Amino acid sequence: MSLLIVGSVALDSIESHAGRVKDVVGGSAVYASYAASLFTRPAIVGVVGDDFPQTEVTSLKRKGIDTQGLERVPGGKTFRWGGRYAEDMIQRETLFTELNVFETFQPTLSPSYRSIRDVFLANIDPDLQLDVLRQVRNPRLVVCDTMNLWIDTKRPSLLKLLKRTDPVRKIDALLLNDEEARMLGDAASLAAAARSIARLGVSRRTAPARRGDARLHRTEPLRIIIKKGEHGCMMFGPEGVFAAPALPLAKAKDPTGAGDTFAGGMLGWLAGRALTPANWRRAILAGTAMASFCVEDFGVKRLRGLEREDFRKRVDELRAMMAVGKM
Amino acid sequence: MSLLIVGSVALDSIESHAGRVKDVVGGSAVYASYAASLFTRPAIVGVVGDDFPQTEVTSLKRKGIDTQGLERVPGGKTFRWGGRYAEDMIQRETLFTELNVFETFQPTLSPSYRSIRDVFLANIDPDLQLDVLRQVRNPRLVVCDTMNLWIDTKRPSLLKLLKRTDPVRKIDALLLNDEEARMLGDAASLAAAARSIARLGVSRRTAPARRGDARLHRTEPLRIIIKKGEHGCMMFGPEGVFAAPALPLAKAKDPTGAGDTFAGGMLGWLAGRALTPANWRRAILAGTAMASFCVEDFGVKRLRGLEREDFRKRVDELRAMMAVGKM
Numbered sequence A, B: 001m002s003l004l005i006v007g008s009v010a011l012d013s014i015e016s017h018a019g020r021v022k023d024v025v026g027g028s029a030v031y032a033s034y035a036a037s038l039f040t041r042p043a044i045v046g047v048v049g050d051d052f053p054q055t056e057v058t059s060l061k062r063k064g065i066d067t068q069g070l071e072r073v074p075g076g077k078t079f080r081w082g083g084r085y086a087e088d089m090i091q092r093e094t095l096f097t098e099l100n101v102f103e104t105f106q107p108t109l110s111p112s113y114r115s116i117r118d119v120f121l122a123n124i125d126p127d128l129q130l131d132v133l134r135q136v137r138n139p140r141l142v143v144c145d146t147m148n149l150w151i152d153t154k155r156p157s158l159l160k161l162l163k164r165t166d167p168v169r170k171i172d173a174l175l176l177n178d179e180e181a182r183m184l185g186d187a188a189s190l191a192a193a194a195r196s197i198a199r200l201g202v203s204r205r206t207a208p209a210r211r212g213d214a215r216l217h218r219t220e221p222l223r224i225i226i227k228k229g230e231h232g233c234m235m236f237g238p239e240g241v242f243a244a245p246a247l248p249l250a251k252a253k254d255p256t257g258a259g260d261t262f263a264g265g266m267l268g269w270l271a272g273r274a275l276t277p278a279n280w281r282r283a284i285l286a287g288t289a290m291a292s293f294c295v296e297d298f299g300v301k302r303l304r305g306l307e308r309e310d311f312r313k314r315v316d317e318l319r320a321m322m323a324v325g326k327m
Helices: A028-036 A054-062 A100-104 A126-135 A148-153 A155-163 A178-185 A190-200 A258-270 A277-294 A308-322 B028-036 B054-062 B100-104 B126-135 B148-153 B155-163 B178-185 B190-200 B258-270 B277-294 B308-322
Strands: A003-006 A010-016 A019-026 A042-049 A066-073 A079-085 A092-098 A118-121 A141-145 A173-177 A223-227 A233-237 A240-244 B003-006 B010-016 B019-026 B042-049 B066-073 B079-085 B092-098 B118-121 B141-145 B173-177 B223-227 B233-237 B240-244
Touching: A003 A028, A003 A126, A003 A258, A019 A028, A028 A042, A028 A054, A028 A258, A028 A277, A042 A100, A054 A066, A079 A100, A118 A126, A118 A258, A126 A155, A141 A258, A148 A155, A148 A178, A155 A190, A173 A178, A173 A258, A178 A190, A178 A223, A190 A223, A190 A233, A223 A258, A233 A277, A240 A277, A240 B308, A258 A277, A277 A308, A308 B240, B003 B028, B003 B126, B003 B258, B019 B028, B028 B042, B028 B054, B028 B258, B028 B277, B042 B100, B054 B066, B079 B100, B118 B126, B118 B258, B126 B155, B141 B258, B148 B155, B148 B178, B155 B190, B173 B178, B173 B258, B178 B190, B178 B223, B190 B223, B190 B233, B223 B258, B233 B277, B240 B277, B258 B277, B277 B308
Parallel strands: A003 A042, A003 A118, A010 A079, A042 A066, A118 A141, A141 A173, A173 A223, B003 B042, B003 B118, B010 B079, B042 B066, B118 B141, B141 B173, B173 B223
Antiparallel strands: A010 A019, A079 A092, A223 A233, A233 A240, B010 B019, B079 B092, B223 B233, B233 B240
């Protein structure tokens, strides 16, 4: 296992202009795991109830996803979410949210999980993200996602998470959407917002314990990856800004999980590869391509049937959209 | 003269978080001309009143812009527009619009202007755009811009303009923003909107008169260029989709005229160059770079002081933002 994914596991009921589905498997950890499974062997950490179909667990396993961290609460019910998308596929109305077993979720990592080098803290309560971060041993890469709800209601925890006081267990990259970036960075322009969020990740830290001294230690600044839906994605890193478009999709059916799929694709592609600026850019394209598949059908349906060859073609399309000769 | 630019000439009063200015020169034709003048010799066609400062005409000329088509109406007042931008620099409130001499504007091209090969019909009433199009002789390239007002109130004229029934005098590319594209194309997705707008440009046309026959003649489909402000630009052409990001500007002062500057930069760069798909893409980057300068100061101030070297650096920045290695 090369990628640990901690997040929500849900049964979603979704309506859009393309139809409706009831109790299909979803949740940030599930979307991210399916996407990552095209490139690496992810391990999923989440919680479900008695009602979570065993066939769904089998489907995850069939994709090479390690499900030992998928805790089943006896007598409990799985987290349920219902939503309806407007015609523009951007506006959405939450019809219901039943937290159920997710409400008391306390992720505990098994010893083998603690040693996984790459970690994706999918969108869950930042206190839980902090808790997971404390449990990992010596991660190579930690990426976290968040949402407007936490920026609004759990800002202190989120800031603590981003502050990176521990030199080993620290967030390397933060994923969020443009609205959330403006909210967290308190700026109208995304460039200004990214700059101010990056500052949240600057910590006067001590050197790793094994060095035995307490001098100030500089690390790479926090990498900010802003998802803009149909407008693509921007990455603000130490090497500068990278902008990737989204694939124009005339026939999106269900945008649920697109952001988590983006993250899973990105991290799955990065797993086992060097964390160079060039690879970060390629990983963004991998995530973008995966997200474009996600929205083509309800739930994880399209992701499940995906082959490496489909991915390759989609990435080529994306690269063709960005290609421009010398000037 | 290699590029004819027909549009509005205005005196603008603008307020933003960065300050306010009163009666500064503006209008679609002025922004486009200044931008184009970095690359070629544009000729501007527009109307002003007695109150239009002669020093402004001199400034245009100093940039190599031909101002013979700038009609001055004795006793008339120049078109005036006043607007205020919200903190996000996207929302704007129109404070006043005084059409003045612009209300009865009837552009008449001099014989030398009629032979200019590249034509930009900047954002004016589509009936006037049609009128100008009828006057040009044998254009190589005609690009037109439009806005929500005309889509709303003059749709039949706009459709006539886009229909391209005349094989010689026809629109090659349409420029509009994302909101306008969705409106004109009647679709929520930009890809679907672009497709439906392109269909508006399909005409069962006769071959050029000199061929002496009346068989159906196929031309290149209408090229659609969608401006998305801070999200960049998408071009839907016969060769596929191209997406260019915008430069992230933490300190925009005044977005007025950015779209016209984009168009002027694009067309100025294209003037005298082959209309290949690769050059269209490069032209989009040229327009993007010029628009990024436009917003850095009020009115045309930044454009006026611009050197080729500034442009080159900005294009390099933009290209660096888009660069990604093989995957």
